[in-house]
Amino acid sequence: MATAPGAVILADDFGDQLDTANAEHLAARLRASAGQLWLSTRRPEVARAFEPEELVRLTRRGGVRAWHRLERPADRRAIRAMRQLHTQLLPALTSPTVAITEGPHDLVVYGTVDRQRLPGAAPLSAVGVRLVAAGTGQDGGIGEIPVVADLARSLGFRVIALIDRDKAEEQTIKQLEASCHVVVRLPPKTAIEGALLAGADIAAIRAASATLTAFLNQDPAEGVPDTKVVDAVKHSLHKKSLHEPFLDALVEETQTPPPMIVDVLDHVATAASTSYSGPAIIDIPAVAPPGVAVPS
Structure with a gap:
């Protein structure tokens, strides 16, 4: 029937009973052959079969229903933003809220700790939040968050930004405020590596650092004075992208997720x-090492 001239096809909950590949394949075949096609779906794979401007996202917040539709990109900024649609926003299709991190390092740290909190605390998914990144590689950074945030808001998402505070400029903060509903930022001069280590004692950091020899020729903390261990490990994590194994080892040592990361997630x-x-704008307070007071 889809091949009949001018055929109009309507389907509800499309793809619910199909696997990933077949849901996208069948949606693409129907789109190519039907005169007009209307599908409702919860599956991001189905949405991938359509051009961005063909998608309509339906939302309901506080009892108010709304619809949201993307426009065809008209400038380079919009083209850049649209590249994040399939990789970042479509997987969050059914989540009311997206929390946008600066990049993949931040995303993996927040996502890992979010899972580690179980079963003692509910994950962000329990309140309808999906963690996404402003880029999948070198294209990320704090300056890209407003680009992705504007795209997300045009699709009806509530948008929260999670940012470092190591080198954010005032102009960037203003852009974030304009593009996001809420901005959560780390303490001054703190990047994700510092937030990961905050609150852990030197012995635990050394023990976790020693496990990195499975990936490196040398333990980043070996032979380093206690006063410089934190900086040495932060530098190694950032340069070598070893956030996941270090985080797992640190939590195994401390038996608790990093407190500053937990504070952000809360x-x-x-x-x-x-x-x-x-x-x-929510400013996360600093966390001092055990036995050290935080300046007020």
Whole structure:
């Protein structure tokens, strides 16, 4: 029937009973052969069969229903943003809120700790939040968050930005405020590696660092004075992209997820609510090593 001239096809919950590949394949075949095609779906694979401007996302927040449709990119910024649609936003299709990190390193740290908190605390998915990155490689960074955030908002997502505070400029912060509902930022001069290590004692950091010899020729903390261990490990994590194995080893040593990362996730969960009435910029407080006071 799809090949009949001018055929109009309507289907509800399309792809629910199909595997990933067949859902996308059948949607693409129907799109190519039907005169007009209307599909409702919860499957990002089905949406991948269509051009971005052909997608309509339906939302309901606080009892208010709305629809959202993308426009064809009209400038280079929009083209750059659209590249994130399939890799970042379509997988979040059914989540009301996206929390956008600066890049893959931040994403893997927040995502890993979010899983490690179980069963003691609920993951972000319990409050409808999907963690995504502003880029999948060298194309990320704080400056890319507004680009992805604008695209997400045009699709009806509530948008929260998770940013470092190592080199953010005031102009970038203003752009983030304009593009995001809420911005959660780490303490001054703190990147994701510093947040990962915050609150851990030197012995635990050394023990976790020693496990990195499975990936490196030398332990980053070996032969380094205690006063410089944190900086040495932060540098190695950033340069060698070994956040995952180090985080696993650190949690095994401390038996608790990194407290600053947990604090960020807790604030994200709170800010995801449509009834949230707190500040638009949430500053995460510093966490001192055991026995060291944080300056007020």
